[in-house]
Amino acid sequence: MTGDPDIHVIEAIGRCRIVVRDGVVLEVGPPIIRECPLARRFARPVHPITPEAVKENIEHRIRSFGMCSAERQVLSSGEYVGFGASELISYGLSSHRFDAAVIACEGAGTVIASTPELVQGIGGRMSGLVRTSPIPGVIASIELNGGIIPFRDTAALDQPGGVRVACASGYEKIAVTVVLPSDAREVRDICPNAFIIAVHTTGISTEDAASYAGTCDIVTACASRAVREVAGPRALIQAGSSIPVFAMTPEAKRLILEKVGEAGGQFLVTGARLPFTGDTLPGPLV
Numbered sequence: 001m002t003g004d005p006d007i008h009v010i011e012a013i014g015r016c017r018i019v020v021r022d023g024v025v026l027e028v029g030p031p032i033i034r035e036c037p038l039a040r041r042f043a044r045p046v047h048p049i050t051p052e053a054v055k056e057n058i059e060h061r062i063r064s065f066g067m068c069s070a071e072r073q074v075l076s077s078g079e080y081v082g083f084g085a086s087e088l089i090s091y092g093l094s095s096h097r098f099d100a101a102v103i104a105c106e107g108a109g110t111v112i113a114s115t116p117e118l119v120q121g122i123g124g125r126m127s128g129l130v131r132t133s134p135i136p137g138v139i140a141s142i143e144l145n146g147g148i149i150p151f152r153d154t155a156a157l158d159q160p161g162g163v164r165v166a167c168a169s170g171y172e173k174i175a176v177t178v179v180l181p182s183d184a185r186e187v188r189d190i191c192p193n194a195f196i197i198a199v200h201t202t203g204i205s206t207e208d209a210a211s212y213a214g215t216c217d218i219v220t221a222c223a224s225r226a227v228r229e230v231a232g233p234r235a236l237i238q239a240g241s242s243i244p245v246f247a248m249t250p251e252a253k254r255l256i257l258e259k260v261g262e263a264g265g266q267f268l269v270t271g272a273r274l275p276f277t278g279d280t281l282p283g284p285l286v
Contacts (some may be wrong), residue, residue: 008133010130051182084123106138220243225286242280
C-alpha cells in the first residue's frame with residue numbers, strides 16, 4: 001500500500017477539525033457550535049463543546065474501539081441513535097430493502113458493506129471523515145467480514161466511485177452516504193435507484209441544502225439551519241425533533257415507518273407542519 005503516512009482528518013462534535021496520526025490526537029480546531037443534544041449522550045459526554053472536551057472524547061474512542069488504529073472494531077449490533085444514517089441503512093439491509101451500502105471508514109476510505117453489523121460497526125462510530133490513509137489491519141478486518149474496499153491502496157473517499165464498484169459487483173439495491181451535493185448528483189446519475197443519505201450537514205449553504213432536498217432520499221439535519229429551513233418544509237416525514245432526519249421521497253418515508261413498526265418502545269405519531277422543532281436543539285444552528 002502506498003500513500004501518505006498514517007493520518008486521519010475528521011470533522012466531528014461541533015464540526016471541530018480533528019487530526020489523528022499514529023493513534024495520537026494532534027490537533028482539535030474550534031467548534032462552530034457550542035452544544036449538541038447528541039453529544040451530551042456520548043459514552044464520553046461532550047457538554048459544552050470545547051476543543052479540550054472533544055480531544056478527550058476522541059481519545060476515549062481510540063481506547064475503547066480502536067478508532068484510527070489497526071485495532072479498530074468494525075462490527076456492532078447495537079443502535080446508537082434511533083434514526084441515524086447507519087441505523088436506517090442497517091435496518092434496510094436486515095429487511096432486504098438494500099443489498100449493499102457504500103459508506104466510509106477511517107483506515108479504509110470508501111467501503112461497500114452488505115451486512116447490518118458491518119455498517120453499524122463502521123458508521124455508528126464514525127462521522128465527518130474528511131481524509132484518511134490505509135491501515136492494513138482495518139482493511140483486513142473489513143474484508144474478513146465481507147466488505148469490499150474499492151480503493152484499498154489509497155483509502156480514497158470516493159462515494160460515486162464506490163457506487164460504480166458496487167454496481168459492477170452485482171449489487172442492485174444500494175444505499176450510500178454522501179457529504180457533498182455534487183456526489184449526490186453524480187450517484188443519482190450513475191445509479192438512478194440508489195438510496196442516498198446526506199450526512200454531515202452542519203454549516204452548509206442554502207443552495208447546498210436545496211440541492212440535497214432535490215436529490216437525496218434522506219437529509220440529516222445535524223445543526224444545519226439551512227436544512228431545517230429548506231428541506232424541512234419539503235419533507236414527507238420527519239424522524240426526531242432535536243436533530244431531525246427528513247425523508248424526502250416515498251421510499252425514505254416507507255423505510256422510516258417500517259423501522260418504527262418493528263422497533264420496541266413507545267412512539268408518538270402525529271400530523272404536523274414540518275419542520276417540527278423540539279425543546280432541545282444544537283446551539284447555535286448554523
